[in-house]
Amino acid sequence: xxxVLVKDLYKKEFADGDKITVSGWIRxxxxxKRVGFIELNDGxxxxxxxxxxxxxxxxxxxxxxxxxxxxxxVVGELALTPKAQQPFEIHATEIVEEGSxxxxxxxxxxxxxxxxxxxxxxxxxxxxxxxxxxxIRSLAAFAIHEYLQHNDFVYVHTPIITSSDAEGAGEMFEVxxxxxxxxxKTDDGKVDYSQDFxxxxxxxTVSGQLEVEPFALAFRNVYTFGPTFRAENSHTxxxxxxxxxxxxxLAFADLKDEMDCSEELLKYVINYVMxxxxxxxxxxxxxxxxxxxxxxxxxxxxEFAHVTYTEAIDILxxxxxxxxxxxxxxxxxxxxxxxxxxxxIYKKPVFITDYPKEFKAFYMxxxxxxxxxxxxxxxxxxxxxxxxxxxxxxxxDKLEARMAELDMNEDDYKWYLELRKYGGTVHSGFGIGFxxxxxxxxxxxxxxxVIAYPRTPGNAEF
Amino acid sequence: xxxVLVKDLYKKEFADGDKITVSGWIRxxxxxKRVGFIELNDGxxxxxxxxxxxxxxxxxxxxxxxxxxxxxxVVGELALTPKAQQPFEIHATEIVEEGSxxxxxxxxxxxxxxxxxxxxxxxxxxxxxxxxxxxIRSLAAFAIHEYLQHNDFVYVHTPIITSSDAEGAGEMFEVxxxxxxxxxKTDDGKVDYSQDFxxxxxxxTVSGQLEVEPFALAFRNVYTFGPTFRAENSHTxxxxxxxxxxxxxLAFADLKDEMDCSEELLKYVINYVMxxxxxxxxxxxxxxxxxxxxxxxxxxxxEFAHVTYTEAIDILxxxxxxxxxxxxxxxxxxxxxxxxxxxxIYKKPVFITDYPKEFKAFYMxxxxxxxxxxxxxxxxxxxxxxxxxxxxxxxxDKLEARMAELDMNEDDYKWYLELRKYGGTVHSGFGIGFxxxxxxxxxxxxxxxVIAYPRTPGNAEF
Numbered sequence: 012x013x014x015v016l017v018k019d020l021y022k023k024e025f026a027d028g029d030k031i032t033v034s035g036w037i038r039x040x041x042x043x044k045r046v047g048f049i050e051l052n053d054g055x056x057x058x059x060x061x062x063x064x065x066x067x068x069x070x071x072x073x074x075x076x077x078x079x080x081x082x083x084x085v086v087g088e089l090a091l092t093p094k095a096q097q098p099f100e101i102h103a104t105e106i107v108e109e110g111s112x113x114x115x116x117x118x119x120x121x122x123x124x125x126x127x128x129x130x131x132x133x134x135x136x137x138x139x140x141x142x143x144x145x146x147i148r149s150l151a152a153f154a155i156h157e158y159l160q161h162n163d164f165v166y167v168h169t170p171i172i173t174s175s176d177a178e179g180a181g182e183m184f185e186v187x188x189x190x191x192x193x194x195x196k197t198d199d200g201k202v203d204y205s206q207d208f209x210x211x212x213x214x215x216t217v218s219g220q221l222e223v224e225p226f227a228l229a230f231r232n233v234y235t236f237g238p239t240f241r242a243e244n245s246h247t248x249x250x251x252x253x254x255x256x257x258x259x260x261l262a263f264a265d266l267k268d269e270m271d272c273s274e275e276l277l278k279y280v281i282n283y284v285m286x287x288x289x290x291x292x293x294x295x296x297x298x299x300x301x302x303x304x305x306x307x308x309x310x311x312x313x314e315f316a317h318v319t320y321t322e323a324i325d326i327l328x329x330x331x332x333x334x335x336x337x338x339x340x341x342x343x344x345x346x347x348x349x350x351x352x353x354x355x356i357y358k359k360p361v362f363i364t365d366y367p368k369e370f371k372a373f374y375m376x377x378x379x380x381x382x383x384x385x386x387x388x389x390x391x392x393x394x395x396x397x398x399x400x401x402x403x404x405x406x407x408d409k410l411e412a413r414m415a416e417l418d419m420n421e422d423d424y425k426w427y428l429e430l431r432k433y434g435g436t437v438h439s440g441f442g443i444g445f446x447x448x449x450x451x452x453x454x455x456x457x458x459x460x461v462i463a464y465p466r467t468p469g470n471a472e473f
Numbered sequence: 474x475x476x477v478l479v480k481d482l483y484k485k486e487f488a489d490g491d492k493i494t495v496s497g498w499i500r501x502x503x504x505x506k507r508v509g510f511i512e513l514n515d516g517x518x519x520x521x522x523x524x525x526x527x528x529x530x531x532x533x534x535x536x537x538x539x540x541x542x543x544x545x546x547v548v549g550e551l552a553l554t555p556k557a558q559q560p561f562e563i564h565a566t567e568i569v570e571e572g573s574x575x576x577x578x579x580x581x582x583x584x585x586x587x588x589x590x591x592x593x594x595x596x597x598x599x600x601x602x603x604x605x606x607x608x609i610r611s612l613a614a615f616a617i618h619e620y621l622q623h624n625d626f627v628y629v630h631t632p633i634i635t636s637s638d639a640e641g642a643g644e645m646f647e648v649x650x651x652x653x654x655x656x657x658k659t660d661d662g663k664v665d666y667s668q669d670f671x672x673x674x675x676x677x678t679v680s681g682q683l684e685v686e687p688f689a690l691a692f693r694n695v696y697t698f699g700p701t702f703r704a705e706n707s708h709t710x711x712x713x714x715x716x717x718x719x720x721x722x723l724a725f726a727d728l729k730d731e732m733d734c735s736e737e738l739l740k741y742v743i744n745y746v747m748x749x750x751x752x753x754x755x756x757x758x759x760x761x762x763x764x765x766x767x768x769x770x771x772x773x774x775x776e777f778a779h780v781t782y783t784e785a786i787d788i789l790x791x792x793x794x795x796x797x798x799x800x801x802x803x804x805x806x807x808x809x810x811x812x813x814x815x816x817x818i819y820k821k822p823v824f825i826t827d828y829p830k831e832f833k834a835f836y837m838x839x840x841x842x843x844x845x846x847x848x849x850x851x852x853x854x855x856x857x858x859x860x861x862x863x864x865x866x867x868x869x870d871k872l873e874a875r876m877a878e879l880d881m882n883e884d885d886y887k888w889y890l891e892l893r894k895y896g897g898t899v900h901s902g903f904g905i906g907f908x909x910x911x912x913x914x915x916x917x918x919x920x921x922x923v924i925a926y927p928r929t930p931g932n933a934e935f
Contacts, residue, residue, distance in 0.1 A: 055625060109899070191653075226925070435572035
């Protein structure tokens with residue numbers, strides 16, 4: 012008796028009458044006195060297999076009353092059903108209960124709100140929607156690794172606990188082992204961090220970029236892919252306190268090179284997911300966002316647009332639209348402006364380049380105009396900013412001058428500055444917010460619904 | 474003029490006399506008045522390319538004095554040198570300085586101690602040893618993803634910030650946004666966590682296992698691969714405060730299944746690294762651990778041993794060895810016992826199974842003897858414990874009884890217990906300490922030397 016996976020039933024050749032065993036969970040069950048039907052999912056595949064049970068089976072009366080989500084082992088015969096909706100079914104000869112389910116199982120057949128689903132984050136992956144989302148999330152993560160590794164990028168695990176602040180701003184979580192009930196103080200009344208675990212104040216990283224740059228100067232092409240944190244009291248559907256970022260860094264590469272790389276990577280991921288999650292995308296397209304597949308195909312097939320910030324402001328100023336915030340040169344673009352550009356003007360992903368230095372990080376390379384830096388943000392329809400990249404300032408004197416302008420303490424960045432002292436080079440990199448990417452590929456609109464156990468202000472359940 | 478990578482020079486066909494351009498860093502340079510030799514590394518490959526410069530070059534006098542680590546662009550002609558040590562060299566016609574290097578570059582040619590290298594963690598990947606270690610680390614990470622993804626495991630990003638403690642023990646780092654200078658207190662004088670970011674006390678995760686289990690009951694086979702944290706004041710070469718773990722979880726799988734899976738995964742990773750990092754392994758074998766390649770080949774080719782804890786104690790009791798701690802049934806094995814078993818008795822990786830429940834986690838499945846649990850630790854020569862796995866207790870009543878025995882609060886694990894209420898099943902999983910694995914594959918003896926920027930008590934630099 013062959014124990015098989017439902018995935019293999021769909022993908023491999025099995026013949027009518029083959030004796031098989033499958034194990035899985037009851038998704039739906041209905042039956043009369045004589046005959047019953049179970050939709051069984053075994054986790055290996057999006058689709059269920061239909062199991063037909065009849066009163067010939069010794070424990071039929073018991074089986075037909077099993078609650079949803081009961082774990083069962085089915086022994087039976089495969090029956091090809093070319094005329095039915097599904098290509099085959101299993102005629103059960105024996106059913107064994109492997110794990111019972113209480114009748115109060117919270118995910119009964121009726122539809123639940125996403126809000127409710129978040130309260131049962133340990134059960135929601137068993138639903139079609141979240142099965143699709145989390146399988147696509149996994150495939151997208153792997154596609155990123157595969158693309159980068161096959162292009163000889165070296166994966167670097169930059170530290171999570173850090174004593175530096177990569178963005179020079181950003182609200183951070185503090186990490187400590189001090190007794191919060193009785194924080195030790197120095198003679199002048201300040202927290203005595205010499206007694207803390209690392210003997211200094213430490214935080215959760217907001218970006219691995221500064222720490223990955225040194226590796227680009229050794230391996231040429233490198234990347235991080237790890238969790239990052241923002242202690243921002245933000246309650247939008249696009250912000251989480253804990254999220255994953257991919258940060259590739261390329262030596263001997265300028266802004267155009269990094270934009271090309273990010274575009275190619277994004278297309279690779281989309282194609283990979285379309286190749287490996289057809290059933291899931293079909294489901295999401297039908298039930299969550301019916302523009303999804305068209306949008307993904309378009310993105311994978313089209314050249315992204317490019318426009319400078321200055322040109323973009325010009326377009327926005329001339330637009331016949333009543334923006335809530337009137338655009339002007341020097342304005343940090345709001346969501347409404349970004350959406351207008353990507354959804355109305357370009358109708359596809361667009362790189363906005365060469366932003367005013369005032370609202371970009373200190374390490375971005377100064378352009379010759381003295382006003383802008385070699386930065387590029389990729390805006391995509393529906394999501395907004397998906398990728399942020401820049402060429403890095405490789406000229407020591409310019410970098411030091413910018414840090415002085417921003418009142419930064421050079422001592423805190425001694426090692427970072429040394430990268431410009433000992434064989435610096437033109438180099439560039441970008442960061443992808445992984446959850447934003449998953450939202451783009453699944454059509455889900457709330458970041459809480461693409462994270463296994465989302466962390467947001469006031470929420471750290473499970 | 475073709476701009477090429479050194480990797481491609483070694484791997485592809487280039488003809489004698491081909492005009493090429495390469496960019497990279499000077500590893501060594503020496504020269505007389507007429508002729509000089511540069512060993513150039515461009516980051517794409519372990520090996521350097523030799524660049525020959527002559528006084529015919531306009532800026533020869535300047536070039537020959539470039540300090541180590543200067544970034545240069547070389548324009549020249551490829552010359553095949555079948556009789557020399559290296560298969561080819563580049564006869565430079567032009568050299569442009571892309572980034573200068575100060576003469577006080579800390580990694581001059583002479584050998585440095587690993588201790589010193591840690592103080593220049595931003596520069597050490599430029600050395601042969603650390604280039605090898607960190608490239609192998611990257612390849613090993615990818616091999617793990619590739620093996621698991623190709624076997625349909627779904628990658629789940631379990632939370633880093635958590636309000637639970639997976640092991641029921643373990644010293645943890647606290648995560649907070651409270652003002653440490655002025656911690657808010659409740660009326661009864663305790664820390665007022667309702668004012669903290671998550672409105673409760675939160676910590677850094679010690680394991681994603683509890684959080685990944687729910688996904689195994691939806692997707693069948695799943696895994697985590699992320700950072701974990703231990704606030705232990707441990708100063709050994711095998712412990713870090715921040716390290717990465719891989720935690721696969723398999724539904725419909727018992728202890729034997731999970732051991733088989735971990736053995737196959739480990740062999741896959743070793744074979745992958747041997748296939749993709751030949752030059753790096755040769756270097757490490759020659760310079761760090763000359764048993765390395767033999768050991769890796771043996772591990773990839775042999776069946777791992779299996780022994781129960783009870784049998785192992787019997788072997789240890791009968792051993793003609795003067796252990797510092799005398800072995801007896803009920804002892805949590807010390808490093809000396811583990812090494813004796815893996816290095817003297819089995820001389821290969823060995824699974825020790827069925828440990829006394831007292832020193833294993835609450836979620837491990839009780840064996841029928843009432844004394845032991847279905848756990849399996851893989852011990853490997855030189856390293857000790859590399860993988861820890863177990864079958865999980867799927868029987869709700871047994872799990873609740875064990876938690877009561879350990880005085881655990883059921884309310885904190887309500888969702889975890891629900892996995893046994895709503896369609897539980899036999900399931901098992903294991904955890905691999907990623908840094909230990911990298912140590913095993915590289916021969917490095919100190920965990921600080923396989924982590925980009927190690928975090929240990931008192932150390933959170935960079």
